[in-house]
Amino acid sequence: MRQILNKLYQASGWAAAFFLLAICITVIAQVLLNLIDRLSTAITGEAIGLTIPSYGDFTGFFLAASSFLALAYTLRDGSHIRVSLLLQNLPQNLRRVIEIWCLVVAATMALFCTYYTGLLVHEAFTYNDLSTGMIAVPIWLPMTPMLVGLGILAIALLDELVTVLRGGEASYEGKGENLLQQDHADLHAE
Amino acid sequence: MSEIYLTVLLLLTLFVLLGSGVWVAFSLFGVGIFGMALFTDAPVGSVLATTVWGSSNSWALAALPLFIWMGEILFRSRLSQDMFSGLSPWVGKIPGKLLHVNIIGCGIFAAVSGSSAATAATIGKMSIPELSKRGYPESLMIGTLAGSATLGLLIPPSIILIVYGVATEQSIARLFIAGVIPGLLLVALFIGFVVVWALFNKDKLPDVIEQLSFREKIRRTRSLLPVIFLISGVIGSIYLGIASPTDAAAVGVVLALLLSWCTGGLTRESFMEGLMGATKTSCMIAFILAGAAFLTVAMGFTGIPKLLALWIGSLELSPYALLAALTVFFVVLGCFLDGISVVVLTTSVIMPMVEQAGIDPLWFGIYIVIVVEMSQITPPVGFNLFVLQSLTGRNILTVAKAALPFFALLLFALGIIIAVPELVTYLPNNM
Amino acid sequence: DTWDMPTPYPDKTFHTENIIEFAKDVETATNGALTIKVHSAGSLFKHPEIKNAVRSGQVPVGEFFLSLLSNEHEAFGADSLPFLATNYDDAERLWAAQKPVITKLLDKQGLMPLYSVPWPPQGLYTNKEINSVADLKGLKFRAYNATLEKFAQLTGAAPTQVEVPDIPQAYTTGRVEAMITSPSTGANSKAWDFVSHYTHIQAWVPKNIVVINKSAWRKLDEATQAAVLDAAQKAEQRGWAMSKAETDAQIQVMQDNGVTIVNPPSEQLVQDLKAVGAEMLKDWKTAAGSEGEEILSAYGN
Ligand code: NA
Ligand code: NA
Numbered sequence: 007m008r009q010i011l012n013k014l015y016q017a018s019g020w021a022a023a024f025f026l027l028a029i030c031i032t033v034i035a036q037v038l039l040n041l042i043d044r045l046s047t048a049i050t051g052e053a054i055g056l057t058i059p060s061y062g063d064f065t066g067f068f069l070a071a072s073s074f075l076a077l078a079y080t081l082r083d084g085s086h087i088r089v090s091l092l093l094q095n096l097p098q099n100l101r102r103v104i105e106i107w108c109l110v111v112a113a114t115m116a117l118f119c120t121y122y123t124g125l126l127v128h129e130a131f132t133y134n135d136l137s138t139g140m141i142a143v144p145i146w147l148p149m150t151p152m153l154v155g156l157g158i159l160a161i162a163l164l165d166e167l168v169t170v171l172r173g174g175e176a177s178y179e180g181k182g183e184n185l186l187q188q189d190h191a192d193l194h195a196e
Numbered sequence: 197m198s199e200i201y202l203t204v205l206l207l208l209t210l211f212v213l214l215g216s217g218v219w220v221a222f223s224l225f226g227v228g229i230f231g232m233a234l235f236t237d238a239p240v241g242s243v244l245a246t247t248v249w250g251s252s253n254s255w256a257l258a259a260l261p262l263f264i265w266m267g268e269i270l271f272r273s274r275l276s277q278d279m280f281s282g283l284s285p286w287v288g289k290i291p292g293k294l295l296h297v298n299i300i301g302c303g304i305f306a307a308v309s310g311s312s313a314a315t316a317a318t319i320g321k322m323s324i325p326e327l328s329k330r331g332y333p334e335s336l337m338i339g340t341l342a343g344s345a346t347l348g349l350l351i352p353p354s355i356i357l358i359v360y361g362v363a364t365e366q367s368i369a370r371l372f373i374a375g376v377i378p379g380l381l382l383v384a385l386f387i388g389f390v391v392v393w394a395l396f397n398k399d400k401l402p403d404v405i406e407q408l409s410f411r412e413k414i415r416r417t418r419s420l421l422p423v424i425f426l427i428s429g430v431i432g433s434i435y436l437g438i439a440s441p442t443d444a445a446a447v448g449v450v451l452a453l454l455l456s457w458c459t460g461g462l463t464r465e466s467f468m469e470g471l472m473g474a475t476k477t478s479c480m481i482a483f484i485l486a487g488a489a490f491l492t493v494a495m496g497f498t499g500i501p502k503l504l505a506l507w508i509g510s511l512e513l514s515p516y517a518l519l520a521a522l523t524v525f526f527v528v529l530g531c532f533l534d535g536i537s538v539v540v541l542t543t544s545v546i547m548p549m550v551e552q553a554g555i556d557p558l559w560f561g562i563y564i565v566i567v568v569e570m571s572q573i574t575p576p577v578g579f580n581l582f583v584l585q586s587l588t589g590r591n592i593l594t595v596a597k598a599a600l601p602f603f604a605l606l607l608f609a610l611g612i613i614i615a616v617p618e619l620v621t622y623l624p625n626n627m
Numbered sequence: 628d629t630w631d632m633p634t635p636y637p638d639k640t641f642h643t644e645n646i647i648e649f650a651k652d653v654e655t656a657t658n659g660a661l662t663i664k665v666h667s668a669g670s671l672f673k674h675p676e677i678k679n680a681v682r683s684g685q686v687p688v689g690e691f692f693l694s695l696l697s698n699e700h701e702a703f704g705a706d707s708l709p710f711l712a713t714n715y716d717d718a719e720r721l722w723a724a725q726k727p728v729i730t731k732l733l734d735k736q737g738l739m740p741l742y743s744v745p746w747p748p749q750g751l752y753t754n755k756e757i758n759s760v761a762d763l764k765g766l767k768f769r770a771y772n773a774t775l776e777k778f779a780q781l782t783g784a785a786p787t788q789v790e791v792p793d794i795p796q797a798y799t800t801g802r803v804e805a806m807i808t809s810p811s812t813g814a815n816s817k818a819w820d821f822v823s824h825y826t827h828i829q830a831w832v833p834k835n836i837v838v839i840n841k842s843a844w845r846k847l848d849e850a851t852q853a854a855v856l857d858a859a860q861k862a863e864q865r866g867w868a869m870s871k872a873e874t875d876a877q878i879q880v881m882q883d884n885g886v887t888i889v890n891p892p893s894e895q896l897v898q899d900l901k902a903v904g905a906e907m908l909k910d911w912k913t914a915a916g917s918e919g920e921e922i923l924s925a926y927g928n
Binding site: 040043044047050051052053054055056057059060061062129130133134135136137138139140141142 | 675679682683695696697698699736764765766767768770771772773776779780784785786787788790801802804
């Protein structure tokens, strides 16, 4: 079970990274087409009109996919921001209680978001809502990664809750970036 | 007045959620859900889903993760180190030394990026390790970053000026031009502050004095070439007409990859690490933005910001008193909502007041951007604070305290543009 | 009752001014029993979300740009077809022909149209004089939907995608060289900052529409329903008049700010464009099916 869950979080993180890469590739392809058009204008005086249809829409869809699919992965890495002032200064027992409160609140809201996003996707599917640009994309399609991402986040939060309730430590404990304390001398060996 | 109780209740909810350590994004969602459930008949869940979707699939927002990725790539390459060793001979004699790199770096990057969070994340990722390695004081390092990253909003291009221009039908081109002099003014104020601070706190700054020959200086300076190439490539792609300011972020990523490959820093591992790092940071920001967007809509349904603005309008103040009142109003709202939301929620009530008081709406746009910049560095909801918290692992109050002097400088700049409005209006009126 | 009403355009746009009047009319006529709170400039829901927000009952009423739905059904886009209806009289006839069809289509989504108000006829914004379609050849032309992409291809222009806030900068840096939009949008975005010529080709007369959620509608008592319908009818009349006044006023504003106004456009250009329009109408007929036929036969074309 543990391994399946870990693989799920890892896979959704990779999928998110893939969509970030897809944003970059789509945009840079359009920039290159613009460059060709620019050269064509300089040489022949006329632009060709090379465009990736609905590239703005697609970039937006990829962005949503990347943002939501990364949620659980980011959580477990300790990269979601919280105010940890109180948590740091409490005795161990109380800390656990507060941590459980945070996880219950977050998991409830994640489930709430997932449920209503599910309804939204379902509605877009039944009415066959389409995007408004050059290419008519059925809008439930780009909405699905948002649903999946929120669902995995809910699972991840419940997973943490179970761990903490059993007396374990949350996976994000003590993680997160700190550029101040790391010694970067090794990164920049000259 | 029940709105007052309502407001206090919602603020208390926000403080309880944030203070007990609930993640920022969830706290914002929570307050929004609570506010809507208690005070409106609208279906909370559906509104939430619609808003979160609508605010997350925007093309204009795509620049944010790309710039963050660019920062990650540069951080893993030699380029950020090269930049600091190339600049240090030149700033060595100025009190405050490399701290000015934060300010100038943010100023230059602001000419590429339209958001302050992207500016803080990109420059911070490069400069924090370099500066902390050299022993610069933490508070000033974080403070200069938090403060100068707000320039991303004032120096064109700027997301918030676009939002304001569209909402109030001001020319976006003119607004962009109007932001230039106030932007430079802020750079000067920030540099001035660091110089003065450094003169009074010599003991707190590293006192390495490098004695370099002229030839060595030139040799070191040459290591700045890749960075200059990168910046001119990104800005050039905009002015050559092959990339919109959003597209330019992708140009930045590709050039950063290219440079990092040329200098031998690009491996499969470093590429993957950079990509995953960018994915996480942009996910964190996007989730908070989604929470903020929902809270904004919830506030729109409850009507609180509009009521408060109407109340200010009912006081019938003189222009200066009105500006003072609005500043307090925006700063207070800006503590809890992100700046763009404040503009979106209140312009339709505030603009008639402002125009009636004879205030130039173009000038007011710049005024509002500076106020929004201030809101980026006030707790508990301040995006630059979130970014720096995530980069340094310091808690938000420590970061906010470090940014406090820069908050004061922004306030001072507001005073200056009120006293000398021509600083804003001269360029656009002579375009 | 208080109704929240999201609209996409800013307060000073005449559409929004008209809606604010409409809200006041409703409030007066019902003695405050129904008040409508207008949330302008996309401050509640963004433009692409407004229709679905009304459909799912998140808000009871909302406004949007009608041909935004043309991907869902061609019938919604009849008013954005180049050179089908090019003046207010034609546009009024077209709306009369279009209304029963889109009422049926919207009904399937639980929506009911209240009223519709046109934008001023669409003109051409360029940095050189355009006297024939040949002058458009190779120019980068702003296309934001399939119809305009097709239009660009037929005129030999190069379609390019530019988001609205990015337009001024795109013109200055040459990413776009021609676009078609209304004199209102041109004047409001201070087009003189980035174009030299405005050609009043009156390519089409697109409309905004105000729709209402039917289950919210059924909850109103008869007197309130009548008051809303009455206010809507007034708003439609007022809106069309505002739109007409807006056309001349905003062209004048552009002229005063140094834009060269070409009105009327050259014979050659009009002829060429009409030919393009006829070509596009053929495609549209095939795509719009029986609903399209219904509109065209009622329109008398
Ligand atoms: Na900027
Ligand atoms: Na703030």
